[in-house]
Amino acid sequence: MATVKDVARLAGVSTATVSRALANPEVVSPVTRRKVEKAAAEVGYSPNGLARSLRKSESKTIVVVLPNIDSTFFSDVVHGIEALAHKHGYKLLIGDAGNESSRLGSYFELFESKQVDGVLSLSSDVPESMIINSAGEIKLPIVIAGEYFSDIPVPTVHIDNHYSAKKGVEYLIMMGHYKIACITGKRSNPIYNARVNGHTETMKKWKIPVTEDRILECDLSYIAGYNLGKQLLSLDNKPSAIVCHSDEAAIGVLKIAREMNIPVPSELSVIGFDNLALSEYCVPELTTIHQPRQLIGETSMKLLLEILAGKKPNPEMTLPTQLIVRESACPPPVDQRLQVDL
Amino acid sequence: MATVKDVARLAGVSTATVSRALANPEVVSPVTRRKVEKAAAEVGYSPNGLARSLRKSESKTIVVVLPNIDSTFFSDVVHGIEALAHKHGYKLLIGDAGNESSRLGSYFELFESKQVDGVLSLSSDVPESMIINSAGEIKLPIVIAGEYFSDIPVPTVHIDNHYSAKKGVEYLIMMGHYKIACITGKRSNPIYNARVNGHTETMKKWKIPVTEDRILECDLSYIAGYNLGKQLLSLDNKPSAIVCHSDEAAIGVLKIAREMNIPVPSELSVIGFDNLALSEYCVPELTTIHQPRQLIGETSMKLLLEILAGKKPNPEMTLPTQLIVRESACPPPVDQRLQVDL
DNA sequence: CTGAAAGCGCTTACAG
């Protein structure tokens, strides 16, 4: 591999000049620049990024940590991040945590080892020790896309999970449902905890008793939705509606309902969460909560860019969601309808 | 940030000894080791990966290049790669090319700039100039997961696209179909070119005329399948079967068929490709060609590991596919059936 | 506008 030295020798200048001619052409005389460019091309010079980063103490790289690479949810978020990152000369490194918060660690360490300038975590499930040092300060440039509660204000961009879950449940209650079950994620994750709280508080507000065995936790995959859906629909007093905290899980429910010959939505309403592309392609099309995924990505990156520029960014951004009404939810059968006085 | 120097000072030894004690504890006396470990912990030392990589001329990082991050196809492949990579101490960097072969370039350059030790391309659409130098040799450690044709044997792991496409078409022909359309990817991509060849050659083998306007190229997304499906199903002499070269496109076709009140499979058979998780969750469940995604990932990584170890690996690995029969394909209506003499 | 020199933080022959 050719180095600055080779170029310098061939061009008959110093390595300092080579470096300048290539990085700041305007500070070098036109003829020198020409000579250097020619020499560089001739030897096929390509700068060593490691050496540059080491010397400049910046890598112009950030790592985006995904909770898992399986969900198509993250691809739009990554698109949003990419757009902004590239515009500002940052490279993206994507790390997959495979749903294990232990594996997050190796990606966070990339900052300590100076291989990245900052971290964008799309996982909310981050142990505080990875972010905060013994003095109680944030120890690296980081933005978390998701809910995060801490004494220290970690910059965060998220939707209002509590309110979004509430909107979904209210939509069902307004249509007369009261036997409403819920398939959610691990409640150790603040995102799902907030949604479940939104769910139960709304139920209570309408004087609908909440039965804990109708709120089921899982990894929100297709198969989990299918299995938990089966469990719910096998209950003696089975629900007239199931709200799922992912579209995938909702599609799993759709499948088991079909197999059990329970027509959706006439006998079972199903609501998803995320509004993934595929929610328009299932049968029936899914009523769901839209998350502004691209915007989440852009906003997170914007915040991180501000941090990297030494500014104190807004510590928290809440982005809007939207109930998308399609075909999978409707009023329940008359005998299962709640009479509400509005 | 603490450096070896800080640790050395505190432990009362040289930086060389610090480096040894941390990297090769066994070559250092137990007491020194203890001292160094204590000092390192005390100052919160974390080695600078950049400096180490620069010095050792290896980064223990490889980049996995995805054609686009949107398709869930790649997540299992990445899982396969990850498993093996981590076991061998390699970190994974994931680059998204966003379906533009120009963007591949920036990821390939990570090798020249020494930030990665090798490249694993999940995109087949790689300009030869990115791989081969002016002397006609492969200029970086690379494995391509996909079809790749070149005078130079670039290590490749792939399925037999020609044969797999053939199997799908033959399945339809055996059931009596002859009006078989095809929704495929860009034929500039060797993968899809091979599949189309498999498709048309099989048709010809059975003396079924191939009409070019029934072979449509697109990006194989849901919406592309939907739109091209509409185009095909609006034809005067519309097909009795559509084979799609992705499951997403097939699901798009399923949707437009539903909207046009064309029952699948009784009046229209649809076959997908990939056997993604969601192909079991659509209606009707999709008959499709299974690709061993995890195995593709593992095998590619295995090859790359061999290259990185200085061995000459098998230049080409072909992995098996499988026709997965579900509900979306059946014999065509009697009046559209081909009589074949077996 | 240009060059000599220092230094980013590490590792590794080499010598003892």
Add this chain to the structure above:
DNA sequence: CTGAAAGCGCTTACAG
């Protein structure tokens, strides 16, 4: 078992 010294390839005050 340990240390002094060189060097990976770059960039940047500093001096001219």
